[in-house]
Amino acid sequence: MTHPLRKHIEEIISLTDEEFDFVLSHFEHIKKRKHQYLIQEGEIVNKEYWVIQGCLKSYFIDDNGKEHILQFGMENWWITDYESFVKQVKSKTSIDCIEDCELLYITFENREKLTAKMHKMERFWAKKSKIGRIALQNRILSLLKNSTKEQYEQLLEQYPKLFQRVPKKMIASYLGVSRETLSRLNP
């Protein structure tokens, strides 16, 4: 059976068996239980995660104690606090497991080594980063338009299975609306 990470990478670039083994040797495997965290606000993050199985949320708590969800992570998604990971500054967000999770992670040093040695992997992550940037830009456009409906539809498009997997109150927290407003959007 093809390794799920290989399948994922080969959606963008192709790898020989030796190349994939070399790529994989830069990753570690971990399991986390529901409610455990990957990243806590304030720490300096040294790992980027790739989700084999499970569901996670990246969020922050505002000054009034209200939780805002920045993004979800599910199978085949890359997740970390990118500002902390890239600039080695304190993380503004936290990441928690919403389900039991199985993940791969790569450290900052290993990612630098791998992308320096393998142009193809640089290309792969460059493409992924562009796609991530587009998703964020679209979220900003929706937030500026102040259109909860549009944000809701984008969320459905990005994560079609999300609504069967996470509590309604988390969807409401992503959209920044009450449970009641959410029910009107999702009859």
Added chain:
Amino acid sequence: MTHPLRKHIEEIISLTDEEFDFVLSHFEHIKKRKHQYLIQEGEIVNKEYWVIQGCLKSYFIDDNGKEHILQFGMENWWITDYESFVKQVKSKTSIDCIEDCELLYITFENREKLTAKMHKMERFWAKKSKIGRIALQNRILSLLKNSTKEQYEQLLEQYPKLFQRVPKKMIASYLGVSRETLSRLNP
């Protein structure tokens, strides 16, 4: 004198004279006058721009005819509609010159060619894309917190000279507030 683009690229990677000439041969030079546009909403964008001199805004008009500014561009900034450029779909944003502008641009095909041939340039843009992504993520955090003050401070940090260069009403349009609210933030 060192070419400004070379100076900019060499903040991240180093290039020989021959390499820089090769890089530069993939770009074209253009001038635009104040109020002219680079990109109009609805077109399929084939160019990424780099600002030699001048100031631009990327924006969209909402259903009520209100303008929202997504980002500004000034010297040393890369600007385009990334969703349109990367996915070759219709642009959701427009880009106009706020001042007379002098720019370089690279087409999608030339950028693909250049990054395929030169790992270093792939690395350069990968790094730039990560930085762009972090800026967008921070804007989302501010928008979710609904903190105009924080957005204002981020804007000042990102573009310290902006306030001397663009009309106050554009700053207000970026922040999504009235001119009066802006005056309270910027005494």
